Each structure stands twice: as structure tokens, then as C-alpha cells.
Amino acid sequence: MNLESLAALKPYLSFFHPVTMWVLLALAFYTLYLGVQVRRTRLAEGEPKKELIKGRFAIRHHQVGSIFLALIVMGAIGGITVTYINSGKIVIGPHLFAGLGIVGLVSASAALVPFMQKHDWVRNVHISLNVVLLGLFGWQALTGVQIVQNILSQMGSSPTP
Template sequence: MSLHNLAVLQPYLSFFHPITMWILLVVALYAMYLGVQVRRTRLAEGESKKELVKGRFAIRHHQIGSILLALMVMGAIGGITVTYLNNGKIVISPHLFAGLGMVGLISTSAALVPFMQKHDWVRSIHVSLNLILLGLFAWQAVTGVQIVQEILSQMMKNGAG
């Protein structure tokens, strides 16, 4: 299959990455909620702890985090690929660097998980990296909307011309 054959899919491909990333932003916020519940469970005592344990927050946080890691890496690859297909080159921009930084942050955060049981300071680094990740993610969402607006504008010009 040549790049020329993908031309039919190109309008749809341009929107797959931003839609996926907006969904992942919501998933990331849910993962944060689960992480907060894990902390509450860890610090709780007595009946309160018994009740929180029933929520299985640690297992759910770990599962959602794993899915988030995989989809964020694949989403970044997809975004770069679609950019190349649309422009014939990789557009070097703050959006690209922040996205690559996010992949590095989430990978590092996930890599710390096995060490969190024995070292509280590792847990603090995990949480800090994820808060930075969420900040970058929110910024990416805003700049991504700007990029989508540019794509739509270009599509309108090409369609009208």
C-alpha cells in the first residue's frame, strides 16, 4: 500500500489523533482519581479502610495506568505519522516536544511502580511526574485544538478552491 492510497483516508486520519488524545485526557483524570483513592485506602484505618478496600482501587489504578501508557505511546506515534502523511515531513513544534515529553514522563512513571512498595520517596516521584504529565496533557489539548482549527481551515480552503 503506497502513501498515495492513503489519500482517501487522510481527512479521517487527521482527526483520529486529537479525538483519541481527548479521550485519553479523560482516562488520565480517572487514573488520577483512582490513585487518590489508593492513597486514601492506604492511609485509612478500621471500618473505613475495609470499605475502601472493597473498591479495589489499586488494581483498577494499575490496569487503567497500563492501558493509558500503551494508548498514549501509540497515540503519539499516530500523531507523528499523521503529521508526516499530511505534510510530507515531521513538523517540529512545541506540541511535538511536549508530546514526546509526555511519553517520557508516563514511561518513567510506570517504570517506578515496582519500586513504590519499598520506598515512599519513589511514590512521591511517581505522583509528581503524573501531575506534570497532566499539566502538559492539558496544554497539549489546547494547542491540539489550535492545530485542528488550522487543519479545518486548510480543508475549507482546498474544498472551496
């Protein structure tokens, strides 16, 4: 299969990665919400703790975080692949490096999970990594909008066959 045979898919492929990443950014904030609820549950006492336990926040946080890990890695690979299909090269720049940083941070954060039960400092590192990850991901989303705008302007200025 050569790149020319994918020409019909190019307009759709260009937007699959950005849409996926915006959905994942929303999922990241939901995961943050669940993590905050886990912390509230751990620190609560008495009746409030019993009520919070019913929310099963720890299980949900772990499950959604696991899905987020898998999708962010696949989304990053997809973004790099689509860039290569569309331009014949991988564009080396801040957006790529930030995306690779996000993949590294989410992987490191997930790797800490088994050690969080016994060490509070590991939990704090997990939280810190995720705060940095969210900031980087927000910036990544903004630079992605600029890239999409460039793609749209190129599509609008290219002659139609």
C-alpha cells in the first residue's frame, strides 16, 4: 500500500487526531475529578466517609485512568502517523515534543499506582505528575488548534480537481 492510495482518506484523517485529543482532554478532567473524590474519601471520617465510599471513586478513577493511558498512547501514535501520511514527514516541533512528554508523564504516573498504597510520597508524585500533565495537555490542545487552522487554510487555498 502506498501513500497515494490513502488520498481519499486524507481529509478525514487530518481531523481524527484533534477530535480524539479534545475528547481525551475532557476525559483527563473527569479523571481529575474522580481522583479528587478518592482523596476526599481517604481523608473523610464517619458518616461522610461512608457516603463517599458508595461512589466507588477509587475503582472508577483507576479504570478511567487506565483507559486514558491506552487512548493517549494510541492517539499520539495516530497523530504522528497522520502527519506522516499527509506530509510525507514527521514535523519536529513543540507540538510533537509536548505530545511525547504527555505520553511519558501519563506512563510514569500509571507506573506509580502499585506503590501508592504503601508510600504517601509516591501518591504525591503521582498527583504532581498529573497536574503537570494537565497543564501540558491544555497547552498541547491550543497548539493543536493552530495546526488545525493551518490545515483548514491549506485546504481552502488548494485548487479543487
